[in-house]
Amino acid sequence: MTQPSVAIIGAGLTGLLISQRLNSAGIITTIFDKSRGVSGRVATRRVELDGHTLRFDHGTPSLTASQAAQLGIQSVSTEQPLDPWFAPSSNAREEPHYTLANGMNGIGKWLAQGKNVALNSPVTGLQSSTKSRAWQIASDSTLLPATYDLVITTTPPLQAAKILETTDSALAYKLKCLSPEGCWSLMLVTEHPLDTPPLLTQRDHLIERVISEHTKGRFSNEWGVYTLQANRAWSQRRMQEDPMRVAEQLLNELKHMGYELPTLLYQRMHRWLYAGVATPFGEAFLLDAQRRLMCAGDWCLGNDIESAVKSADAASSAAIELFGHSS
Numbered sequence: 001m002t003q004p005s006v007a008i009i010g011a012g013l014t015g016l017l018i019s020q021r022l023n024s025a026g027i028i029t030t031i032f033d034k035s036r037g038v039s040g041r042v043a044t045r046r047v048e049l050d051g052h053t054l055r056f057d058h059g060t061p062s063l064t065a066s067q068a069a070q071l072g073i074q075s076v077s078t079e080q081p082l083d084p085w086f087a088p089s090s091n092a093r094e095e096p097h098y099t100l101a102n103g104m105n106g107i108g109k110w111l112a113q114g115k116n117v118a119l120n121s122p123v124t125g126l127q128s129s130t131k132s133r134a135w136q137i138a139s140d141s142t143l144l145p146a147t148y149d150l151v152i153t154t155t156p157p158l159q160a161a162k163i164l165e166t167t168d169s170a171l172a173y174k175l176k177c178l179s180p181e182g183c184w185s186l187m188l189v190t191e192h193p194l195d196t197p198p199l200l201t202q203r204d205h206l207i208e209r210v211i212s213e214h215t216k217g218r219f220s221n222e223w224g225v226y227t228l229q230a231n232r233a234w235s236q237r238r239m240q241e242d243p244m245r246v247a248e249q250l251l252n253e254l255k256h257m258g259y260e261l262p263t264l265l266y267q268r269m270h271r272w273l274y275a276g277v278a279t280p281f282g283e284a285f286l287l288d289a290q291r292r293l294m295c296a297g298d299w300c301l302g303n304d305i306e307s308a309v310k311s312a313d314a315a316s317s318a319a320i321e322l323f324g325h326s327s
């Protein structure tokens with residue numbers, strides 16, 4: 001029997017973990033991602049300022065020890081990519097956090113090692129091949145020649161719906177019922193650091209997190225290097241607003257929180273259109289077994305890395321079973 005071949009759309013943690021599990025079971029995978037790098041919402045932006053390179057983790061800022069273990073990163077050693085960031089002292093229930101000096105997107109890069117990943121490849125549709133029960137991928141206006149026995153989307157749900165609408169599968173309708181939640185992130189450099197802890201978290205406030213990037217063992221020229229993450233419901237209502245207006249509101253809020261702002265050296269907004277979902281789907285994956293289409297992602301079960309791992313595990317077990325392989 002020829003080895004089955006699977007196309008995975010999205011090189012975030014879910015897609016990369018599914019690829020890892022399927023490859024271990026002898027199933028060939030190709031991952032397509034629209035971006036120029038892997039790791040999805042575990043993202044890092046590099047900025048050059050006055051000849052210095054700064055890094056902002058403007059998606060997931062860090063991993064807890066248990067998240068690292070779930071991703072298969074068992075310990076911090078030279079082969080593993082994590083550096084300790086901080087251990088909360090005031091709240092004993094909170095776990096220590098880990099990060100990467102070169103940016104959190106190193107997690108995705110690490111997981112992507114040895115995998116077949118096609119970057120800068122936005123998938124716009126699927127076409128069933130006339131000869132066999134197999135799928136071809138359309139990227140922009142080009143239909144790619146390779147065929148796949150199964151396609152697994154791991155993009156956020158509305159992006160997956162757009163792709164699946166080009167098929168006659170009912171999955172697209174289910175995906176469209178999920179409402180996205182956006183998140184505005186402000187990347188900021190101040191002349192001097194503010195008096196904030198490494199990770200300031202305040203639930204249900206306009207600014208939900210202040211992440212001090214300069215405390216992550218990175219060169220920062222003694223500047224204050226920050227990522228501010230806004231409340232998601234607040235952000236969702238302002239997704240179409242002028243970024244500069246939103247930035248102004250976030251900076252005013254920082255002042256209301258009691259932080260006197262030194263001279264700003266840099267500021268840039270990032271609009272996460274699909275930071276998460278208002279209500280998760282409630283099942284670990286979606287499957288159209290007849291058409292051999294599957295959808296997975298954190299949004300199936302939640303808005304976090306634990307949910308991405310659980311969805312990836314369940315989806316890959318189902319895919320392995322579909323092909324009658326053993327995991």
Ligand SMILES: Cc1cc2nc3c(=O)[nH]c(=O)nc-3n(C[C@H](O)[C@H](O)[C@H](O)COP(=O)(O)OP(=O)(O)OC[C@H]3O[C@@H](n4cnc5c(N)ncnc54)[C@H](O)[C@@H]3O)c2cc1C
Pocket residue numbers: 009010011012013014015032033034035038039040041042058059060061062121122123124154155156159163183185229272274275276296297298299303304305306308
């Ligand atoms: C601001 C922010 C802060 C967060 N903080 C935390 C946190 O503290 N703790 C935590 O556990 N989680 C956090 N998360 C959530 C965490 O990042 C996600 O749970 C996790 O990254 C989801 O991975 P995924 O692979 O399911 O999805 P994604 O990472 O979104 O991956 C999907 C991939 O699909 C690609 N894609 C989309 N459309 C197409 C297309 N048409 N063709 C090809 N590729 C496509 C995208 O480029 C992306 O790489 C945060 C997220 C955000 C946005």
